[in-house]
Amino acid sequence: MGTGGVRDDGVVESLRGKLLIAGPGLLDPNFRRTVVLVGAHDAEGALGVVLNRPTDLAVEEVAPPLAELAGSGARIYVGGPVRPTELVLLAELSEPAAPDVPVLGGIGFVTGDVDPGIAPAVRRARVFAGYAGWGAGQLEAELSQASWIVEPALPQDVFDRDPEGLWSAVLRRKGGRYVLLSTMPPDPSSN
Numbered sequence: 001m002g003t004g005g006v007r008d009d010g011v012v013e014s015l016r017g018k019l020l021i022a023g024p025g026l027l028d029p030n031f032r033r034t035v036v037l038v039g040a041h042d043a044e045g046a047l048g049v050v051l052n053r054p055t056d057l058a059v060e061e062v063a064p065p066l067a068e069l070a071g072s073g074a075r076i077y078v079g080g081p082v083r084p085t086e087l088v089l090l091a092e093l094s095e096p097a098a099p100d101v102p103v104l105g106g107i108g109f110v111t112g113d114v115d116p117g118i119a120p121a122v123r124r125a126r127v128f129a130g131y132a133g134w135g136a137g138q139l140e141a142e143l144s145q146a147s148w149i150v151e152p153a154l155p156q157d158v159f160d161r162d163p164e165g166l167w168s169a170v171l172r173r174k175g176g177r178y179v180l181l182s183t184m185p186p187d188p189s190s191n
Contacts (some may be wrong), residue, residue: 003099012140017104019157020048021149024184026142033167033186036132037090037153039103041043046134049079049088052166059127063087066114069125073094077163079090079128089114091125092155104153124159149178 020036031050038048041060057076060067066089067074089110093099098121099108110118110125134142142148153175160166171182 006071012043015046015139015150017153019051019151019170020139020154020169021151021174023146023149024181025145026147031132033155035170036080036148036164037103037158039090039101039109039131041139043136045136046139047082048132049090049128050077050132051160052163053078054128054163056131063127065116066125066127068116068119069114069122070127071124074125074127077126077128079130080132082131082133084130086130088128089125089133090158092123092159093118093121094123095121104155104158107155107158126159149174174185 015038016039018038020034020038022031022034022036026032033052034050035052036048036050038046040047054075054077058067058075059070059074060072062076069089069091076087078084089126090103090107091110092105092107093110095106096107098118100111101109103109106123107137143150149171151170157166158172160169162169168182171178
């Protein structure tokens with residue numbers, strides 16, 4: 001494979017089910033120190049959700065019908081800058097074929113109006129406001145500039161109990177030179 005998810009023959013290799021970890025040079029405030037789960041990626045573009053930006057908004061206050069799926073006390077997460085007023089449901093379902101858009105095993109996106117009858121199949125779920133999106137070639141260009149570090153996603157990453165620590169944790173797991181990067185403070189000038 002060449003750089004940026006594009007094979008040497010020019011074919012885009014899908015990053016679906018992978019994590020995009022913001023590199024130290026990615027200064028866009030929408031993505032600084034984020035971990036994005038890629039849900040879809042092909043020659044036309046990519047989309048995913050930021051996993052580590054919880055808000056103080058409770059799901060039961062913002063979207064009461066989704067509260068049963070997300071669990072008691074669940075918070076809304078900022079999924080990305082695209083369509084921030086739309087809610088996106090990412091769930092782990094008991095049957096791998098059950099998500100409308102499968103991403104990683106039984107984990108995937110449930111789209112459209114969520115049928116309340118799906119509740120017994122939901123093992124765990126998170127609700128996101130908006131999503132991250134890239135047009136054709138945009139993500140590949142960012143990858144070739146080392147804006148993102150790619151790592152296979154694990155189910156525990158998607159539903160991490162310490163989302164604010166996910167960026168550092170995934171970099172430590174990646175190992176090598178990334179372990180040192182994982183210790184970088186949010187504001188390097190305060191070091």
